[in-house]
Amino acid sequence: DVKVTQSSRYLVKRTGEKVFLxxxxxxDHENMFWYRQDPGLGLRLIYFxxxxxxxEKGDIPEGYSVSREKKERFSLILESASTNQTSMYLCASSxxxxxxxxxxxxxxxxxx
Amino acid sequence: EDQVTQSPxxxxxxxxxxxxxxxxxxxxGLRGLFWYRQDPGKGPEFLFTLYSAGEEKEKERLKATLTxxxxxxxxxxxxxxxxxxxxxxxxxxxxxxxxxxxxxxLTVLP
Numbered sequence: 001d002v003k004v005t006q007s008s009r010y011l012v013k014r015t016g017e018k019v020f021l022x023x024x025x026x027x028d029h030e031n032m033f034w035y036r037q038d039p040g041l042g043l044r045l046i047y048f049x050x051x052x053x054x055x056e057k058g059d060i061p062e063g064y065s066v067s068r069e070k071k072e073r074f075s076l077i078l079e080s081a082s083t084n085q086t087s088m089y090l091c092a093s094s095x096x097x098x099x100x101x102x103x104x105x106x107x108x109x110x111x112x
Numbered sequence: 113e114d115q116v117t118q119s120p121x122x123x124x125x126x127x128x129x130x131x132x133x134x135x136x137x138x139x140x141g142l143r144g145l146f147w148y149r150q151d152p153g154k155g156p157e158f159l160f161t162l163y164s165a166g167e168e169k170e171k172e173r174l175k176a177t178l179t180x181x182x183x184x185x186x187x188x189x190x191x192x193x194x195x196x197x198x199x200x201x202x203x204x205x206x207x208x209x210x211x212x213x214x215x216x217x218l219t220v221l222p
Binding site for chain 2: 040043048050058090094099100102106
């Protein structure tokens with residue numbers, strides 16, 4: 001079974017803090033994705049990566065950056081957290097040549 | 113721009129009362145249509161992928177179908193444990209990222 005894990009289920013941070021969200025997948029998938037999910041807005045793509053050290057902007061990249069130093073790990077970085085980044089963050093991965101994405105359990109982030 | 117619209121937003125059924133959820137889309141060059149189930153506070157769980165009009169897939173009480181303009185998720189004799197939000201998503205053209213609909217929140221009452 002595909003397993004995607006996220007480092008934290010819940011996080012509480014202060015405005016201005018630098019926040020790291022970690023995602024690890026164990027299926028040797030090339031593609032990895034970060035989404036945020038908000039009531040009424042659905043899932044929106046922040047960044048994605050097709051390979052190690054590669055990254056591409058999604059629909060809402062402002063205020064975020066990413067890092068992919070190893071194939072199995074994709075990190076989302078909030079350089080200076082703001083209250084409007086309070087959200088559920090979801091990581092996903094997929095195998096090259098397929099589009100089926102498998103999701104992690106999510107990290108619920110609260111920025112005070 | 114690709115668009116995915118799901119209806120209804122919410123659906124309440126009695127246990128055993130069959131129904132269908134709708135996912136209509138506008139896209140140039142559909143590559144795949146995906147259905148996910150999401151329980152509260154959890155990540156989406158993959159259910160089905162459909163690639164071409166006329167295709168159908170089944171899993172337990174769920175059956176997904178695809179036409180050129182929409183997809184249906186049919187739920188036969190649902191049970192309370194089928195209660196969840198069902199998400200539809202698609203990929204198109206050369207893009208590998210999913211475009212999601214806003215979901216249908218299904219509640220099955222015992």
